[in-house]
Amino acid sequence: MGDSSAFPGFHNHSYDRDYARPLFRVASFSESSDGHNAASPRGRSMGRMASFKVAPTSRLSQAMSKLSMKKLQKAVEEKSMEDEEMELMKEKYTKLLLGEDMSGGGKGVCTAVAISNAITNLYATVFGTCHRLQSLSPEKKSKWNREMDCLLSICEYIVEFAPIVQARPDGSTHDVMATSPRSDILMNLPALEKLETMLLGILDSFDKAEFWYEDQRKQSFSETKKSFKRNEDKWWLPEPCVPESGLSDSVHRELQHKRDQASQIHKMAMEINNAILSEMQIPLSYIETLPKTGKVGTGDVIYRYMSSGDQFSPDHLLDFLNLTSEHEALEIADRVEAAMYVWRRKANMTHVVTKWENVTELNADGDKNLILASRARSLLLCLKQRFPGLSQTTLDTSKIQYNKDIGQAILESYSRVLESLAYNIVSWIDDVLLADENAKQGNNTRIQKQVFSQVSPQR
Numbered sequence: 372m373g374d375s376s377a378f379p380g381f382h383n384h385s386y387d388r389d390y391a392r393p394l395f396r397v398a399s400f401s402e403s404s405d406g407h408n409a410a411s412p413r414g415r416s417m418g419r420m421a422s423f424k425v426a427p428t429s430r431l432s433q434a435m436s437k438l439s440m441k442k443l444q445k446a447v448e449e450k451s452m453e454d455e456e457m458e459l460m461k462e463k464y465t466k467l468l469l470g471e472d473m474s475g476g477g478k479g480v481c482t483a484v485a486i487s488n489a490i491t492n493l494y495a496t497v498f499g500t501c502h503r504l505q506s507l508s509p510e511k512k513s514k515w516n517r518e519m520d521c522l523l524s525i526c527e528y529i530v531e532f533a534p535i536v537q538a539r540p541d542g543s544t545h546d547v548m549a550t551s552p553r554s555d556i557l558m559n560l561p562a563l564e565k566l567e568t569m570l571l572g573i574l575d576s577f578d579k580a581e582f583w584y585e586d587q588r589k590q591s592f593s594e595t596k597k598s599f600k601r602n603e604d605k606w607w608l609p610e611p612c613v614p615e616s617g618l619s620d621s622v623h624r625e626l627q628h629k630r631d632q633a634s635q636i637h638k639m640a641m642e643i644n645n646a647i648l649s650e651m652q653i654p655l656s657y658i659e660t661l662p663k664t665g666k667v668g669t670g671d672v673i674y675r676y677m678s679s680g681d682q683f684s685p686d687h688l689l690d691f692l693n694l695t696s697e698h699e700a701l702e703i704a705d706r707v708e709a710a711m712y713v714w715r716r717k718a719n720m721t722h723v724v725t726k727w728e729n730v731t732e733l734n735a736d737g738d739k740n741l742i743l744a745s746r747a748r749s750l751l752l753c754l755k756q757r758f759p760g761l762s763q764t765t766l767d768t769s770k771i772q773y774n775k776d777i778g779q780a781i782l783e784s785y786s787r788v789l790e791s792l793a794y795n796i797v798s799w800i801d802d803v804l805l806a807d808e809n810a811k812q813g814n815n816t817r818i819q820k821q822v823f824s825q826v827s828p829q830r
Contacts, residue, residue, distance in 0.1 A: 466485065467485045471488065481775050484780065486522060486525070486781060487771060490788060493515065502609055504580065504803065523781065525777065530551060530553060532548045532550060533548070534549075556782065563782070563785050573796060581619065582807075584609040610802075612806065613810045614810065617810040623804070623807060627804070629796075629800060633800065637797060641759075647779055648767055648770055648783060651771075651779055654772070657766055657769040665711075665743060668706050668709045668713060676688050676691070677743060678743065685752075688750060689750075689754065697758050697761055700754055700758045700761055704754050708764050711744050712766075759797075771784075
């Protein structure tokens with residue numbers, strides 16, 4: 372028991388010093404204390420200890436041995452967990468350095484894409500199975516914080532050079548180049564970290580709630596009294612349940628406040644993501660697939676509506692199109708976005724002209740292309756507001772795939788996963804509020820029936 376070699380990784384002998392040797396001294400002293408009580412400065416106490424003889428000392432030794440074994444076992448488990456976490460981190464950084472090409476042949480993706488995929492995969496691992504309003508488990512929260520800290524720490528070494536004035540000992544000044552965090556990272560990264568803290572705080576606030584969840588797969592088919600009915604396409608998600616009388620007014624107000632807060636976070640994350648994507652270069656492969664004209668890209672109906680009249684309302688156009696699914700919305704978004712870049716390119720083209728009439732005509736066409744491009748952009752923004760969970764367009768996917776800027780890759784993926792989390796929180800709160808509304812309506816109906824049944828016999 373005192374041999375620490377049986378436990379690999381522990382080479383110190385604190386276990387022997389703390390437990391084995393003191394126990395050995397107590398046992399030796401109890402055996403020889405009968406003849407040396409007078410010589411001890413504390414003879415009475417020693418005599419009382421000697422009267423216990425061997426049995427109590429044996430029980431004490433066993434208890435201390437069990438205690439020491441538990442501590443040692445706990446230390447071994449902690450050591451094994453640290454080793455396991457270290458191996459996982461090594462594996463992740465190896466994939467980043469190899470560009471996800473485990474053959475080592477250099478055929479993997481660039482570093483920016485690898486880091487973007489790492490943040491996306493981490494979000495899917497931690498939040499992919501989270502479908503209800505509750506705080507993360509300590510293990511998932513620790514995993515998220517630890518790995519995100521490592522991935523975001525790369526931004527600390529992304530700098531830009533800027534001239535500063537430095538004073539010399541003689542009082543004169545001279546210009547030198549100094550490093551500072553890159554402007555886009557300095558502006559967006561602290562904001563994203565603040566949004567993440569707020570989102571995790573919203574989830575942590577639902578530890579003790581008046582509502583709960585039930586798994587539809589475990590419910591019997593005979594259950595008919597439900598305050599919430601989920602769509603058939605999401606049958607596998609848990610359903611929120613509330614008391615028969617509904618939630619209290621204070622809880623309802625708190626839920627509404629947190630919903631508004633999460634909705635604002637979603638809008639801010641979306642704005643940051645759109646700004647980062649707009650700064651990324653358009654891949655040549657996407658430019659080659661653009662239609663020849665914007666009319667071909669949008670189609671006759673949308674083009675006729677966008678080009679006619681001085682007033683343009685994207686809401687009216689979307690109402691006219693009557694999009695019923697996200698698949699249709701994504702198709703329209705791809706077509707409008709492609710046409711927008713066609714009109715922008717035409718407006719920015721330079722032409723060599725020799726006559727003043729041609730210059731006037733070209734300016735008119737340029738203004739028209741700019742107007743159409745601006746209307747296409749407003750239509751895209753309105754479309755994304757109507758479908759907050761809309762997938763990435765073909766252009767956004769191409770930009771992320773061919774992007775080589777590591778700073779932009781981190782900011783884009785970070786804002787994208789926070790946007791997704793905020794959208795999910797809003798939808799989860801909406802489910803609970805809908806269940807609360809249905810429960811209160813059912814409770815009012817029951818109360819009215821009871822009042823009617825009590826009054827009707829008197830008539």
